[in-house]
Structure formats: C-alpha cells, structure tokens
Amino acid sequence: MSTLRNIISALTTSEAAKKCPVLGVDINSATDVYSALVTVNVIDDGDLAIVVDGAQQRLRVLKVANTVVKEIVCSTAAGGFGNTTVVKAHGTTSTGLLKIGQIVGKDQPTGMEFKKLSATGVIHKPIESRNHAAMTTRILTLKGQQPENESAIYRGIYIHGTNKEQQLGSKASGGCVRVSNADVLWLAENIPPGTPTYILGDPLSSNPAFPSSDNCASIKSERLLRETIRELLATEGLLDDVSSGAVLV
Numbered sequence: 001m002s003t004l005r006n007i008i009s010a011l012t013t014s015e016a017a018k019k020c021p022v023l024g025v026d027i028n029s030a031t032d033v034y035s036a037l038v039t040v041n042v043i044d045d046g047d048l049a050i051v052v053d054g055a056q057q058r059l060r061v062l063k064v065a066n067t068v069v070k071e072i073v074c075s076t077a078a079g080g081f082g083n084t085t086v087v088k089a090h091g092t093t094s095t096g097l098l099k100i101g102q103i104v105g106k107d108q109p110t111g112m113e114f115k116k117l118s119a120t121g122v123i124h125k126p127i128e129s130r131n132h133a134a135m136t137t138r139i140l141t142l143k144g145q146q147p148e149n150e151s152a153i154y155r156g157i158y159i160h161g162t163n164k165e166q167q168l169g170s171k172a173s174g175g176c177v178r179v180s181n182a183d184v185l186w187l188a189e190n191i192p193p194g195t196p197t198y199i200l201g202d203p204l205s206s207n208p209a210f211p212s213s214d215n216c217a218s219i220k221s222e223r224l225l226r227e228t229i230r231e232l233l234a235t236e237g238l239l240d241d242v243s244s245g246a247v248l249v
Helices: 002-013 030-039 181-190 219-235
Strands: 049-053 058-064 067-073 096-104 112-115 118-123 135-144 158-162 177-179 196-200
Touching: 030 049, 030 058, 030 196, 058 181, 067 181, 135 181, 158 181, 177 181
Parallel strands: 049 196, 158 177
Antiparallel strands: 049 058, 058 067, 096 135, 096 196, 112 118, 112 135, 135 158
C-alpha cells in the first residue's frame, strides 16, 4: 500500500500534473508573467525577457522573476490593445507572446527618422509638439509567436524611439511601443534578436490565452489524471481508504 501511495503522490505532484498558467487566475499583472513563461518552457529562469505592462505603461527587461534589469516608461496605442488578422490594420497594440526580430538603425544618429525601416535623413528632436509622430533612433521589430498575433510584424508593430517623449507614460501611439531615444539606444545595445517579449494588454481580456507546453497540463488533462488514479485505487480496493481527498486534492 505504501508503494502505491508513493506512486500516486509522485503523479499528483509531478511537473506534468501542474496546471498551465491562466490569465486572470495565475496571471493578474505583469509581475506574474516571467514566472509563467518559465513554467511553460518559453524561457529558463535566468534568461533575458521583456514584459510590456500595458496597465502601467512600462517596459521591463527581466532576467530572473521579479528582478528588473531595466524599467522603461513607454507608450502603447491610443486605441488600446488587441490582435487582428488584418495586415494593414493599425490603432491597437498587439498582445501576447512575441519575440524581437531585427534591430534597425545601427550607426544612425540619435533622432534619425525611419519609414518602412529605412532612414529618411530627417533628424527629430525628442520632444516635438507640432511635427507628426515619427519612429526615431532605433527600431526593434516584433514577431508574433501565437496565432492571434502573427500579423504583428506585417502590421508594423515595433518598439522604437519617438519625437513625442512628452507622451510617454500614456497610451498615445498608433500601435507601436514607443520609448525614449535614450532607452531605445540601450535596448538596441543590450537586447539580442530572438529575445522573448510578452505584451500584457489592459484589460486582460485583450490578450490571447497564455501559451502552454508539455511542462504543464490543462485542467482537462489534470481531471483525466485524477480519474485514472481513482480507477487504480478502486481496482486495488483502496478508494475508501483515501476518500478524504488527502492524496488527490
């Protein structure tokens, strides 16, 4: 009996028996995201990752859960958050898991304007009230890693410098994640292509379901595991002995 109990205990406490992190349950704020990415094997604890906090308008570079390497004031879309399959759609910032693609603008001067990822030769000041909003200094492109945000790269959803630094900290962009020119220079120097980037939109309903992996089990899978264990116990005549739920809870 003790051997059977040990087997059941191992099954119910194994990594495979853990629930996948769920938005609104396990993930309620940006501080929960890094640990959740570790749970689903997107990153290993200690890996570099970016989390954009839509509610607080902050971009945070992390290397260990809740250990912030750098916190940056940012500006996401004035139109809020959301994903779309319409390639040319603008107005909202994509959400969910993405990764850094290209780093654009190496060796260009601070304030250089970019259109379609090419330098225009026009230099902007960091704070301009009259001119149009421009992508300046450096651009970090974003590649969607979930079906819902695959169009992000084609929609032109980037992290970039801006000539509207006075608007940082508020939702003001056309869809991109704006940061200061000094901060985008830091990102371009310190964030390699391929870095996982999670944009947590506000409200939580604007985000796709959190990624899952073989490292965690869905609620359905966990239910099947519990049913299998109960069948095993019934076969061995031990179901009544553990009916208190001490093993299966």
